[in-house]
Amino acid sequence: MNRHLRDFESALDIARAASLEYIAQLDQRPAGPAADLATLRARLGKALTDDGVAPAQVVQDLARDTADGLTASASGRFFGWVIGGCLPAALAADWLTSAWDQNGGMYATAPAAAVVEEVAGEWLKEVLGLPASASFALVTGCQMAHATCLVAARRRVLLQKGWDAEQQGLYGAPPIRILTSRQMHGSFKRAARFLGLGENQIVQLDSDDQDRLLPSALEQELARDAGAPTIVLLQAGDINIGAFDDFATLIPIARKYGAWVHVDGAFGLWVNASPRLRHFTRGVERADSWATDGHKWLNVPFDCGYAFVTDREAHHGALSHRAVYLTHAEDARDQVDWNPEWSRRARGFATYAALRQLGKKGVAELIDRCCRCARDLSLQIGALPGAQLIWEATINQGLVRFLDPRPGASEEDHDRRTDEVIAAVQAGREAFFSGSAWRGRRVMRISVCNWQTRDEDVRRSVAAVAEAMMQQQERVPARP
Numbered sequence: 001m002n003r004h005l006r007d008f009e010s011a012l013d014i015a016r017a018a019s020l021e022y023i024a025q026l027d028q029r030p031a032g033p034a035a036d037l038a039t040l041r042a043r044l045g046k047a048l049t050d051d052g053v054a055p056a057q058v059v060q061d062l063a064r065d066t067a068d069g070l071t072a073s074a075s076g077r078f079f080g081w082v083i084g085g086c087l088p089a090a091l092a093a094d095w096l097t098s099a100w101d102q103n104g105g106m107y108a109t110a111p112a113a114a115v116v117e118e119v120a121g122e123w124l125k126e127v128l129g130l131p132a133s134a135s136f137a138l139v140t141g142c143q144m145a146h147a148t149c150l151v152a153a154r155r156r157v158l159l160q161k162g163w164d165a166e167q168q169g170l171y172g173a174p175p176i177r178i179l180t181s182r183q184m185h186g187s188f189k190r191a192a193r194f195l196g197l198g199e200n201q202i203v204q205l206d207s208d209d210q211d212r213l214l215p216s217a218l219e220q221e222l223a224r225d226a227g228a229p230t231i232v233l234l235q236a237g238d239i240n241i242g243a244f245d246d247f248a249t250l251i252p253i254a255r256k257y258g259a260w261v262h263v264d265g266a267f268g269l270w271v272n273a274s275p276r277l278r279h280f281t282r283g284v285e286r287a288d289s290w291a292t293d294g295h296k297w298l299n300v301p302f303d304c305g306y307a308f309v310t311d312r313e314a315h316h317g318a319l320s321h322r323a324v325y326l327t328h329a330e331d332a333r334d335q336v337d338w339n340p341e342w343s344r345r346a347r348g349f350a351t352y353a354a355l356r357q358l359g360k361k362g363v364a365e366l367i368d369r370c371c372r373c374a375r376d377l378s379l380q381i382g383a384l385p386g387a388q389l390i391w392e393a394t395i396n397q398g399l400v401r402f403l404d405p406r407p408g409a410s411e412e413d414h415d416r417r418t419d420e421v422i423a424a425v426q427a428g429r430e431a432f433f434s435g436s437a438w439r440g441r442r443v444m445r446i447s448v449c450n451w452q453t454r455d456e457d458v459r460r461s462v463a464a465v466a467e468a469m470m471q472q473q474e475r476v477p478a479r480p
Ligand SMILES: *Cc1c(COP(=O)(O)O)cnc(C)c1O
Pocket: 082, 140, 141, 142, 143, 144, 185, 187, 188, 237, 238, 239, 264, 265, 266, 267, 293, 305
């Protein structure tokens, strides 16, 4: 018997009870946090003791001190940013991941974790409709999935020019240009920064009225410098309206000029798992690399993104490593050969569990249901008096705006009103939405990514927005 068993038992019992208490109250608890910054700092900023604290006490205090500083982002009424919930099997598998404390870096350090990850990678390609031959990596999020795919892209486009970036570095290398649309997510730009590609090498081209990169703009830019090493970034679901580039048209154009095509599908790539919705992603499987998330739409706990690369040699060549003290697998998959990290969380367990819980049909139903709820939310909120539907959700992202009722109100007044209503909704804490700017105007985003969101949540959330608008109405200042 482990002589520390009692310590583990008492700490874990408290963690289990606190976890279930949070989950049990998700339908009732406020969507936003109650405690403010000063309260949280005062409560959590304890003096670090010399002698430490008993494990059970530490966990008990942590659960108590943080309770009202948590959002209900795991609930069905949280529509801020793009934040998924957590499936029961995935959460339990994530607990086990910590209890087992495996180093998921190599087969030798954690054999079961390596095999589970190998299987999860194959399942993901199947569900997402990506080429079965693609290599993959389970990383911390889409940000690092971009970085992982980009090191492979950088390697290949420079090798084609006779430059080995891994050996020679980038000093003196031919510059790599990156062509994309204005819908690019900031995480891609950061990845380009990490990798020394430079933000200034990114050219953002024009889009059409549905925020899709214009094929003529891409072709023109490619032709301007036909021989240059080039990466084309395409969008599968942008954060405002869930816009999809026209992959079937754009990828062959990029191919013609030898460019590497990378797809940001942080959440949007998941529509490829739905027979009803996969028309949006037609042709996406012809790209060179894809980045997506598990912690958003698949609803696994945070710390989970996926990178996929068709050119296995470029991926492996950029990241693989040999060291005499390591034990490299002959037949098995060593994650260190595909991942940017060395020691790492065995994060494949949660993905494996989520996919097994849902099955292929379950994933499709989850995606379809979120899209239906997003459409209902955008139409119903957009139909409230004083609200304006800006984008009826075609997938899981919709946009609305709130209008200043005073006669002669300007667009700036409507911007202000929109931010005031968003703040009032957040303060009401029944539902949570966040804001954005789209085509120069303030909007409230409706982003549905949670497996738990149902019609009842839609009803309550629309009512919460109506209530917040009413409060704002009463506070309209008289115009001088
Ligand atoms: C969330 C998001 C990212 C970044 O993903 P992380 O998992 O937060 O690193 C990239 N692109 C898009 C479109 C996103 O929505």
